[in-house]
Amino acid sequence: MAPSNASSASTVEESTMPETDLSAVNDILEQHEYDQTELIAILLNVQDALGFLPPPALTHISEQLSVPLTEIYGIATFYTQFRLTPPGRHKFTVCTGTACHVRGAVQVVEEFERRLCICSGETTPDLEYGLETVNCVGACAIGPLVIVDDEYHGEMTTMKVPILLRRLERARAEVSE
Amino acid sequence: MSRIQPILSIQHLKDLQASLKEKRDPDLIRITLCTGPGCEATGANDVAEAFRKQIGERNLGDQVEFKCTGCHGFCAMAPVVTVEPPGYCYGGVRPGDVKEILERTILRGELIEELVYKDPETGETVPLEADIPFYKHQHRIILAENRQVDPTSLEDFLTIGGYNALAHTLQSQTPENMIDIIKRSGLQGRGGAGFPAGVKWERAHEQPDEPKYIVCNADEGDPGAFMDRCLLEGNPHRVIEGMCIGAFAIGARQGFVYVRHEYPIAVKRITQAVEDVQSAGLLGDGILGTDFVFDLKVVQGAGAFVCGEESALIASLEGHRGEPRQRPPYPVESGYKGKPTIINNVETWANVPHIINNGPEWFASIGSEGSKGTKIFSLVGKVRNTGLVEVPMGATIRSIVYDIGGGVPNGKEFRAIQTGGPAGGCLPAELIDLTIDFEALQHAGTIMGSGGLIVMDESTCMVDVAHYFTRFLEFESCGKCYSCRKGTQRMRELLDDICEGRGTMGHLDLLEELGHAVNTASMCGLGQNAANPVLSTLRYFREEYEAHIKGLRCPAGVCKALIRYEIIAELCDGCTACAKVCPAEAIEGEKDHPHTINADACIKCGTCVDVCAKDAVIVVSGGGQ
Numbered sequence A: 001m002a003p004s005n006a007s008s009a010s011t012v013e014e015s016t017m018p019e020t021d022l023s024a025v026n027d028i029l030e031q032h033e034y035d036q037t038e039l040i041a042i043l044l045n046v047q048d049a050l051g052f053l054p055p056p057a058l059t060h061i062s063e064q065l066s067v068p069l070t071e072i073y074g075i076a077t078f079y080t081q082f083r084l085t086p087p088g089r090h091k092f093t094v095c096t097g098t099a100c101h102v103r104g105a106v107q108v109v110e111e112f113e114r115r116l117c118i119c120s121g122e123t124t125p126d127l128e129y130g131l132e133t134v135n136c137v138g139a140c141a142i143g144p145l146v147i148v149d150d151e152y153h154g155e156m157t158t159m160k161v162p163i164l165l166r167r168l169e170r171a172r173a174e175v176s177e
Numbered sequence B: 001m002s003r004i005q006p007i008l009s010i011q012h013l014k015d016l017q018a019s020l021k022e023k024r025d026p027d028l029i030r031i032t033l034c035t036g037p038g039c040e041a042t043g044a045n046d047v048a049e050a051f052r053k054q055i056g057e058r059n060l061g062d063q064v065e066f067k068c069t070g071c072h073g074f075c076a077m078a079p080v081v082t083v084e085p086p087g088y089c090y091g092g093v094r095p096g097d098v099k100e101i102l103e104r105t106i107l108r109g110e111l112i113e114e115l116v117y118k119d120p121e122t123g124e125t126v127p128l129e130a131d132i133p134f135y136k137h138q139h140r141i142i143l144a145e146n147r148q149v150d151p152t153s154l155e156d157f158l159t160i161g162g163y164n165a166l167a168h169t170l171q172s173q174t175p176e177n178m179i180d181i182i183k184r185s186g187l188q189g190r191g192g193a194g195f196p197a198g199v200k201w202e203r204a205h206e207q208p209d210e211p212k213y214i215v216c217n218a219d220e221g222d223p224g225a226f227m228d229r230c231l232l233e234g235n236p237h238r239v240i241e242g243m244c245i246g247a248f249a250i251g252a253r254q255g256f257v258y259v260r261h262e263y264p265i266a267v268k269r270i271t272q273a274v275e276d277v278q279s280a281g282l283l284g285d286g287i288l289g290t291d292f293v294f295d296l297k298v299v300q301g302a303g304a305f306v307c308g309e310e311s312a313l314i315a316s317l318e319g320h321r322g323e324p325r326q327r328p329p330y331p332v333e334s335g336y337k338g339k340p341t342i343i344n345n346v347e348t349w350a351n352v353p354h355i356i357n358n359g360p361e362w363f364a365s366i367g368s369e370g371s372k373g374t375k376i377f378s379l380v381g382k383v384r385n386t387g388l389v390e391v392p393m394g395a396t397i398r399s400i401v402y403d404i405g406g407g408v409p410n411g412k413e414f415r416a417i418q419t420g421g422p423a424g425g426c427l428p429a430e431l432i433d434l435t436i437d438f439e440a441l442q443h444a445g446t447i448m449g450s451g452g453l454i455v456m457d458e459s460t461c462m463v464d465v466a467h468y469f470t471r472f473l474e475f476e477s478c479g480k481c482y483s484c485r486k487g488t489q490r491m492r493e494l495l496d497d498i499c500e501g502r503g504t505m506g507h508l509d510l511l512e513e514l515g516h517a518v519n520t521a522s523m524c525g526l527g528q529n530a531a532n533p534v535l536s537t538l539r540y541f542r543e544e545y546e547a548h549i550k551g552l553r554c555p556a557g558v559c560k561a562l563i564r565y566e567i568i569a570e571l572c573d574g575c576t577a578c579a580k581v582c583p584a585e586a587i588e589g590e591k592d593h594p595h596t597i598n599a600d601a602c603i604k605c606g607t608c609v610d611v612c613a614k615d616a617v618i619v620v621s622g623g624g625q
């Protein structure tokens, strides 16, 4: 059965979960006119707004739509795009689709895992970086592909991993100065 | 972009098209920048910015027309710019090149040699796009339009005669006629199974139950394929037009475009296109002044391969987990909300308006005996000219990989080609003259699938490929059928053993037996084809499995447990680069003296190979632990 990012282990403690903003959830439910058949779209929108699907939001959606909570969890863990833990401030998404795989995506994922000391699907304990894999984002011609937040980087090698990390670290240092 | 006022009648549409055409200055030099996925990822947006800025600054607005379009196809040259006339194709364009393109090519008509395609063998430059082998050997009907239109502009689409096929349909055809035309054209579904589109439409048309629905399947779950993404991003209106025609033929009033969430730009483009057409009155009530009513809604998937399967897609549309169900009843009888529903692939829909415009005989004259028209493939992996290619059905693997793809780079040998996505199969180099059409591929033990073609060379391990796909399918199996859920897991475990040096010849017999059982006993197309990667590699690459088992070797140098890394002392100049990056501190040696790798400490991450400027680090097959 498909284990998803959502259900995989995370290094994030429950206590670091941010407070859930239910008013954003209400707005989204309103937009979708409390329509049960829109459940997937609702969850996607909530995730866009909050960064992940916090348990209180799911309970609230379940009550508002009269859909059993088990079914909502069923959906949230069936589809790989959903996550139940907070994401990092920055996200590395490594494509492990076929085209990227045959060009060495595995090495790239492993290099990220080593450098960040987390497994793919996890977030660093300081919530700074998240590492995810995806099955193809449609830029196969220039694989292996890594997406840093929303920016695509093609023809990745293990050598380019520290460069990407350093760039973000530098930006972080500048912000905190 | 200015919103188009509601188009009230067919005559109104024709007048509007004529006036848009007239407004277009034929003397302008057209600069077209590809902003498809490959070009975007290599900086096309910065190039676009530079063009806009400098065209403005230099007041070139009355001499050039600058346009950003969807994918042109030649991703290996990304970012790509074409200049017409004379039809130059520039590749690898950086923002810094824009000044030169404007000054030299636009103002003085000169060619910029450095940006032009060069034949990798002869080094000869090929200035014109039409002469580049990658394009010359294709037959581009659908993809050709990607380069002509700004996908965010309905006006642009109307200028190339967009929505004419819909107008013609509404003006002079009956649903029965339309179905007959599609049947005579021989159009088969492009999403995988190749089911005749006309037959599907006819069945839906015959259903007494109402309302009826139509769906565009843009889930494109095949990892390594991006045709549908580029059609939706590059020319969304063609797909919408096709769907309107299909809706007319079967009598549907509501349609859905189901797009995967991993394609945010495609979602944005198709959503905008739908909104534009709605406000132009080409969707909604009384389309073009007739009594035809049809509307479209864009729905996003959320990352599940199985949702490409039609019954799972419908479950997902209804807001449930995407689990397939037993068919029959097929969706044409009982689909969305239990009503007659037809589902066709993006490319199938995009073909429809061309068939109406040019006639079914024209379409049927392209392609092979059993498969008509063209097919778009995403040509990726170990091939020089990666990108999107459109060829007539029945083209050979050789023509695609060599004439169009330019062969395998880095002096390596062509080894195999994978077709049909995760549930497809791998064909060996010996079958290079096989024609690609629905029957021929099936016969060879694979499937057409949606059009992913992944080229593999001697450094691709076929056992690893089988392992990769089996693990993918294990992960993506919805878990409903035991044979699929447990079968893919057991096959993957057997492959783990083989890749890690624990395999026996008995593993191969077991894999074969299990593979047949999984394919036979599963309910949906995922499970029914789940063993194809294993069975096809066992059929064509058995000796490679045996090398893993009997020789404890991975000839391609991929399976970690069966390889080791070594430094060739004669080539190593002791630059220390590898020792510095090695995460396991497994490399020893003094500066300016050859280094060595401590096999016990080596974690086989491959970083030293990437960093070595002398190519002194090699992978040795065998001798791993």
Ligand SMILES: Cc1cc2nc3c(=O)[nH]c(=O)nc-3n(C[C@H](O)[C@H](O)[C@H](O)COP(=O)(O)O)c2cc1C
Pocket: B188, B189, B190, B191, B192, B193, B194, B195, B197, B217, B218, B219, B220, B221, B222, B305, B306, B307, B308, B309, B310, B311, B343, B344, B345, B346, B348, B450, B524, B525, B526
């Ligand atoms: C596991 C699985 C995944 C599929 N994925 C897709 C897909 O991503 N896109 C697609 O168009 N068809 C996909 N199909 C095929 C669809 O079920 C269906 O046959 C197709 O959309 C029908 O359209 P067509 O006749 O135009 O090809 C998939 C089938 C299976 C069994």
Ligand code: FES
Pocket: A095, A096, A097, A098, A099, A100, A101, A135, A136, A137, A138, A139, A140, A141, A143, A145, B223, B224, B225
């Ligand atoms: S396989 Fe990586 S982008 Fe398609």
